[in-house]
Amino acid sequence: MFAAIAPSYDLNNRLHSLWRDQAWRRWAVRLSQLQPTDHVLDVACGTGDLSMAFENAGASRVIGVDFTPGMLTIAHDKAVAHRGGTRRSVTYHAGDGTRLPIADRSVDVVSIAFGIRNIATPAAAIQEFARVLRPGGRLVILEFSLPRNTILRAMYNFYFKRIMPVTASLVARDRSGAYRYLPQSVNTFLDRDALMALMGDAGFENITQTALTFGIAVVYVGHV
Numbered sequence: 115m116f117a118a119i120a121p122s123y124d125l126n127n128r129l130h131s132l133w134r135d136q137a138w139r140r141w142a143v144r145l146s147q148l149q150p151t152d153h154v155l156d157v158a159c160g161t162g163d164l165s166m167a168f169e170n171a172g173a174s175r176v177i178g179v180d181f182t183p184g185m186l187t188i189a190h191d192k193a194v195a196h197r198g199g200t201r202r203s204v205t206y207h208a209g210d211g212t213r214l215p216i217a218d219r220s221v222d223v224v225s226i227a228f229g230i231r232n233i234a235t236p237a238a239a240i241q242e243f244a245r246v247l248r249p250g251g252r253l254v255i256l257e258f259s260l261p262r263n264t265i266l267r268a269m270y271n272f273y274f275k276r277i278m279p280v281t282a283s284l285v286a287r288d289r290s291g292a293y294r295y296l297p298q299s300v301n302t303f304l305d306r307d308a309l310m311a312l313m314g315d316a317g318f319e320n321i322t323q324t325a326l327t328f329g330i331a332v333v334y335v336g337h338v
Contacts, residue, residue: 158229
């Protein structure tokens, strides 16, 4: 499904977030408390937008991991184009968020943007994120949510369920059902408190949530 929409993934992200998706990623980077010496692991990196945001913010090293080779191909091509053929601090690898190809206590920040709800066992993934973080490390989860205001939620769901699946599928020329899956996955995923509870169960402390754009997206941060 994700391979089918990879070529138009960035365009649809921009159009259907009304160009807010990159601002949300920059907020996630800001809330990570990034240091120049930090090594960042970006899980479910997709086409690499968050990975590149971390590099642009000055991370020492960024490792992007994704389950879909088609997404990684685009991420790599974007990385090469960004610096005229060289991008030394970002590398991309195929991998499973519940079985990361990363050593214990080897990174300072683990990030995942719009991907935790696509992992079959989020609790296992969050435990895995804790495994690879060094003491003092941070987990940053950027994920869709539902506005808590009743009127805003109704307006959002009308757009998200009725309009976006049609227009995004047309843009992508997609028949896989990816853009009908998206609103279903958001509406059936863990609520904010439940996701924070999973982070706590995995050993994360000082867990915070920051709602963006009326609560359409939320950044969760936990510390080990």
